[in-house]
Amino acid sequence: MSINDREIIGDTPDFSALADEDGNEIIKDLTSRVNSISVQEREAGLHDIHGIGGIDDKSTGEEQVLVNKMRLLLSERLHWRSSSAFRMADAESSAYTTDSSFLLMFLRCENYNIDAATNRLFVFFKQKLRLFGPNKIGKKMITLADLSPDDMKSYSAGFFQLLPHRDHVGRAQFVNLPHYTTWDQRENVVSRFVVEWTGSGRTADSYSIVGAHSKLRMIFHLCMAALMDEETQKKGAITVVHSLLSESSEPRNPKGYDPVLIWESIHMLQKAIPLRFVGTHICTDPSSFSGKFFSSMARFVGDAGIVRIRFHQVSFHEVNERLSTFGINSILLAVSQSGEKKTEKHRELMKVIKSIEVAKLLTPEKLTVLVPSATDVLLGRGKPIQNHAGNIRLGLIAESQLEEYDEIANRLDKTKLAEITMAKMKNAGVRFLSRDDNGFWELAAERLARERVSSTFRTVRDRLKVSRRSTEEKADSTVARKRSLEKLEEQSD
Numbered sequence: 001m002s003i004n005d006r007e008i009i010g011d012t013p014d015f016s017a018l019a020d021e022d023g024n025e026i027i028k029d030l031t032s033r034v035n036s037i038s039v040q041e042r043e044a045g046l047h048d049i050h051g052i053g054g055i056d057d058k059s060t061g062e063e064q065v066l067v068n069k070m071r072l073l074l075s076e077r078l079h080w081r082s083s084s085a086f087r088m089a090d091a092e093s094s095a096y097t098t099d100s101s102f103l104l105m106f107l108r109c110e111n112y113n114i115d116a117a118t119n120r121l122f123v124f125f126k127q128k129l130r131l132f133g134p135n136k137i138g139k140k141m142i143t144l145a146d147l148s149p150d151d152m153k154s155y156s157a158g159f160f161q162l163l164p165h166r167d168h169v170g171r172a173q174f175v176n177l178p179h180y181t182t183w184d185q186r187e188n189v190v191s192r193f194v195v196e197w198t199g200s201g202r203t204a205d206s207y208s209i210v211g212a213h214s215k216l217r218m219i220f221h222l223c224m225a226a227l228m229d230e231e232t233q234k235k236g237a238i239t240v241v242h243s244l245l246s247e248s249s250e251p252r253n254p255k256g257y258d259p260v261l262i263w264e265s266i267h268m269l270q271k272a273i274p275l276r277f278v279g280t281h282i283c284t285d286p287s288s289f290s291g292k293f294f295s296s297m298a299r300f301v302g303d304a305g306i307v308r309i310r311f312h313q314v315s316f317h318e319v320n321e322r323l324s325t326f327g328i329n330s331i332l333l334a335v336s337q338s339g340e341k342k343t344e345k346h347r348e349l350m351k352v353i354k355s356i357e358v359a360k361l362l363t364p365e366k367l368t369v370l371v372p373s374a375t376d377v378l379l380g381r382g383k384p385i386q387n388h389a390g391n392i393r394l395g396l397i398a399e400s401q402l403e404e405y406d407e408i409a410n411r412l413d414k415t416k417l418a419e420i421t422m423a424k425m426k427n428a429g430v431r432f433l434s435r436d437d438n439g440f441w442e443l444a445a446e447r448l449a450r451e452r453v454s455s456t457f458r459t460v461r462d463r464l465k466v467s468r469r470s471t472e473e474k475a476d477s478t479v480a481r482k483r484s485l486e487k488l489e490e491q492s493d
Helices: 023-036 039-049 060-076 081-092 102-110 114-132 149-157 214-226 230-235 259-273 289-298 319-324 344-362 389-400 402-405 411-427 446-492
Strands: 161-164 172-176 192-197 205-210 237-242 278-281 309-312 434-435 442-445
Touching: 023 214, 039 081, 039 278, 060 102, 060 114, 081 114, 102 230, 114 192, 114 214, 149 172, 149 214, 161 214, 161 442, 172 214, 172 319, 214 259, 278 319, 278 389, 389 411, 389 446, 402 411, 402 446, 411 446
Parallel strands: 172 237, 237 278, 278 309
Antiparallel strands: 161 172, 192 205, 434 442
């Protein structure tokens, strides 16, 4: 069945028997399904979850050719039933629906498969219409200001967070904390309304929007906010479902999961949001209700998705070590060692997102970065910046050129070496970022970036001098102690 014949959510599975199922048996069934998938599909999934795979590398020119082809395909499919929401948005703002940067999100998500990208785009607008209504379907960017008070409560609760750092290969990291969620059925709005739209020469299409859930809206918004970073579009994202409890934690919502809502979330992320979720890690106790629940939910994921799921049936204190084998660092940033949910970083990120949204409205073309990549060099002070992978790499580059730097006597020539080093790094795709007063990262001024390279040369030189001096002092001390011992031995003889 083609996607234009499907409903937005599709047939909802029967979840009535979830609590009675055996978690270990479910995982055996999932393993059997994985083994039935072709070798090529399994390899692609393994590459993705371990960070080896990725989308095809395209030049700017190649991407623009594909964008133009996608625009042509969109015009050819306007008669499809599934394009009705897209037509509504296009009638309101064709500049938005055919914008190159917008279409590129869908192309990159589908590894530049134009047909799949077009289908995803149609489902995206169906979801957007369902969640936010006709008044916002033609709006290019849904902002925090568009969310209701209930939406913001779900947001601030932090049960679904974007972590403020990337994994070892630069992928965005989301964490879902189901034990800390209150599934309030009152949040499922019971209002219903129908929107009529008639295109030129076309029949009217009807949209019935029922129970647009606040949690779905906040997930939609957070994922689209993450996609403001081009690196996330290209490298994708991973999700960690952390439903383990520490020994000191009190059980929360042992049977409080809303299966229909989670099913809708999975469907939205799989079919509509233009974000490649290349790996899902489910950390749970198989004997608990949550273990059975999430194992069962995994069965409703397509075969390609099954390969990209890993179950970690370990203790609360072992999960971080297990995740580190997949290059996921400090995932417990959102959960304290005592098992308490942490939302400080999440709320800080919400403030940064709000600042970026304001900046984008004022200057749409301005580069704003929500979560820096591992290759970026960050300007500023403090250990988090010093320990950032891009800054460490800059230090290693400076150390490799230190002999040349020390041989230069003229200060102006030292500055030129710093400029050459900076230019080479930029040509290799490195960005020098400084933090805006509002908290987000932006391209640093040329002068500030050059000064960071120069100061790195000086810092590395001074550090090596101190290290050499310390080594020499230790050697002198060792020699002195040895001589003292030899004198004592001579005296005793």
